[in-house]
Every structure is written in structure tokens, then in C-alpha cells.
Amino acid sequence: MNWVYIEDLKDYVEKEVELRGWLYNSRFSGKLIFLIMRDGSGFCQCVVSLNDVGEEIFEKAKKLTLESSFIVRGVVREEKRAIGGYEILVKNIEIIQLAKDYPIGPKEHGIEFLMENRHLWIRSRKQWAIQRIRNELIKGVRDFFYERKFILFDSPILTPSACEGTTTLFDIDYFGEKAYLSQSGQLYNEIGAAAFGKVYCFGPTFRAEKSKTRRHLIEFWMVEPEVAFLDLQGNMELIEDFVSYIVQRVIENKKDELEILERDISKIKNVKPPFPKISYSDAVDLLHKKGNNLLWGEDFGGDEETLISEEYDRPVFVYKYPKECKAFYMKEDLENPLLSLSCDLLAPEGYGEIVGGGQREDSYEKLIQRMEELKIPIEPYKWYLELRKYGTFPHSGFGLGIERTLSWICGIHHVRETIPLPRLLERIYP
RNA sequence: UCCUCGGUAGCUCAACGGUAGAGCGGGUGGCUGUUAACCACUAGGUUGCAGGUUCGAAUCCUGCCCGAGGAGCCA
Secondary structure, eight states: OBBOOOOGGGBTTTTTTEEEEEEEEEEEEEEEEEEEOOSOOOOEEEEEEEEOHHHHHHHHHHHTTTEEEEEEEEEEEEEEEEEGGGEEEEEEEEEEEEOOOSSOOOOOOOOOHHHHHHHTTTTTTTHHHHHHHHHHHHHHHHHHHHTTEEEEOOOOOEEESSSOOSSTEEEEEETTEEEOOSOOOHHHHHHHHHSSSSSEEEEEEEEOOOOOOOOOSEEEEEEEEEEEEEEEHHHHHHHHHHHHHHHHHHHOOHHHHHHHTTTGGGGTTTSSSSOOOEEEEHHHHHHHTTOOOOOTOOOOOOOHHHHHHOOOSSSSEOOOOGGGGGGGGGGGGTTTTESSSEEEEETTTEEEEEEEEEEEEHHHHHHHHHHHTTTSSGGHHHHHTTTTSSSSEEEEEEEHHHHEEEEEEEHHHGGGGGGSSSBBBTBOOO
């Protein structure tokens, strides 16, 4: 039999096909039944008419409960009224299993209930759309770097030392020694940049921060490029090209999914280079003008980020943060030793920081001095320092958080919906 | 860790000191173009747990448990 997927139905108009899937919803109308099947690739209305199929098959259709698995055969028809624009005129139905008491209904549910049932919630239409967009976003990430001849340089997940603060690491027993789950591939990437010029790593990262906000996950995915001989300005240009590419690609290829999410495309269609760029010091002035009384030298919180980003119709760079706000490996600004050659990218609409990056400190002496100031042990970073001994080179890179970027593109309020199975503070089920 | 809000039917909520109720979902019946379909009937409860105040507690008080939102930190 001609088993096809719902997303391909347009190629089978007026032909008889077989669909295999689950019952998403159904509506009865006397001698007519509308079954909404989902098969993973899409949603399709299957029309069962008593006069066409006879009593036996009609009764089967009537018995189907939410999320029952079944196979349906029938003729594909173009139908504007139906979801997706096509429907099946059913000839036969084969029930695989009748599901009993599926907990998630078509009406509203609370977040606690949905999170407890995440393994089932992921089947519903909005969640389906988000994950399809995630897939496109990730393909876009890989294609962008592949087309620009970056080399994929996977960094380890088990690490012996901290990359940033040590308070936010998960520690594990590594044959009697202490090891940690990676919270960034940044430092290892610099090995790759010296060997291959342009590299990126892309994988999960782990932060044991006790953060409980709509922008935080304990386990999240980050893509981190690192480029030899690139300065801060070049880094910002790479970031704006990259972010624009993935946003435009999602708009282009995932129209239906964005529509399911009721995303206002006009809010993201302007995401094209150049992005506005504002220095940290100018940003602080802007905040003061807007009534915020942040002191120079303090890092921005969510409120400050929103105040800055709401000034623009596309993501905005804030660059040259005070050294104290940033990690030890950020290069000092030679024009002002209080500043670092760092840059963050703030997404519009209150989605906050989606990129953090900058130029790295390439002076062996300055790096050692900075580590001593911050009381960071030298020994575990011996290899890192050696990169500055054997042909040091200016280099820059950044990290982009996939889930934050995805919630912004999708217009989803909380990052927990943008990863299939979110790990949150005190939630590791399902 | 701190601050704020919440926990009542399978789900979403109402009742705010005086007999626990609605919508959805479930069940039964009706309807040939439905779009979170609709109409009628029906089943469904130790009001998070423990104690206290009261003639009487879902409601007020105390403690605990669980959840949500936010802060700090970060992508």
C-alpha cells in the first residue's frame, strides 16, 4: 500500500494513500466524522462518511479516542477548509491501539501539569511547530559555518577545570578525581583556532546556577565559533551575519510553523546587517536617561537589557564592557585598561542576551597577570597559556544560546518550551 | 539563597466563616462540512499534609510539603 507522510500529501491529490499516525482530535456530525490525524510530519483531516464506508468502518472511526494509533486509507483531496489544505476521504481504517484517558485535552492546561506530562505535551501542535523550527535553526547554524569553511571542533563535555566561575559547575567523580560538566567549549576552541583557523563547537552545556527565570535552563545548547586573526569589530560583523542568516532562513523555510505559533513576522523580518552597536558606557548613559540608576561598572540585569533593546527594531550589540564584568580571558582594551574587548548581543522584545563574546587576551604576560589578580590556579590552564607561547595570535569568538535564540524567533515566552526535554532548577523529569 | 503568588473533580477555575459549583474532558443519546464543533442527559470530591481557633473551616492562624513568577548569576 502507498504509505505516505502528511507533509507530502500535495503530491498525491486524487490518489489513494495510506497514512499511519495518531488521533489528534475528532468531531462528530451524525453520519459524518472528522478525524484529525497527526503522523509526526503534520496534521490532516480524515473525513469518514457513513454512506461511503458502511457501518463497520464508521463504528471504528467513532470508537477512536484521543491519541489512539491507527492506519487510514483513502483518497487525497484539496480542501481549503481543512487543516493544511488537504484532506483524506476515508475508505478504510485499521485501529492499532485505542488509547484510554489521554490526559491532555484541547483546552488550556497549567504549566505544572504540562511539565509533568512533557513526554505527551511535545505531541501537541504548538510544541510540534517549535521543535520543527529548532531543527531548521540547527541546520542553519551548521550550514552557515560549513559554507564559510569553518571546521567543526567538538569540545569535551567532561572537563577537569572550570571555564568561568566555579560556583555554577556540576561536579562528578572521574575515577577518583574531580571533574565537571562543561559550561562552555570556549577555551578548547582556542586550541582549534590555532590549528584550523576558523572553528566552531556545538553541544550541550551545563550550569548548576540556581536560576529560575524564563531565560534559564540547567542544560542548554550553545554554538561557539572561534576565529584566528579576527578582532572585536570583525567578530561583531560575523555575529550579525550569522544571526541574520539563521533568522531569515527560519522565516523562509518555516512559514507554516511560525503561523501556528502566531508569531508576528514583522518583528523579526528586519533582522539584517548591520545591527546597532552601542558601547557599554553609552548604554549606561542611555539607561540613566531612561530613569534607570545603574552605576558604571555594574553588569546589566534583565531589566537593563530590556530597556536597551526596546530602543531598536533588531538585535543590538553592547560592546566594551568593564573588565570586571567579564571572564579572565577577555582581552583588555589597550585604549582603556578598565575595559575589555567584549560584546554581547541583546535580542529585542525582552528576550535578553543571546550572544556573548569578544576578543581573547593573546598576551601571555597579561593573561598570567589577570589570572593571578582573580586567584585562578595556573597549573590546570598550562595548555591554555601555551597557546600564547607558541605563535600567539589575535583571535575572537562568541557563544550563541540556541534556546534563547529560538524562543525569540518563535515568540515563545519561556525557554523551557524550546528544548524537547528541559532540565530546570529542581526538575529532571521526564 | 532571598522575595512574591498559588495548591478545590482527570484538566482550567469559582465559592473567601454557614448545604463544595461551572466549563472542558469521560460516559450515553442526537446531528452529512465540522474547525478548541454544537445540543441534551449523566457519572465524578478526605478542598496539598499536620495541628489550632470556632457552634460551624476550602475560607482564619501556625508549621511542613509541592508548584509558579522574579532577584542575584548567566546564553
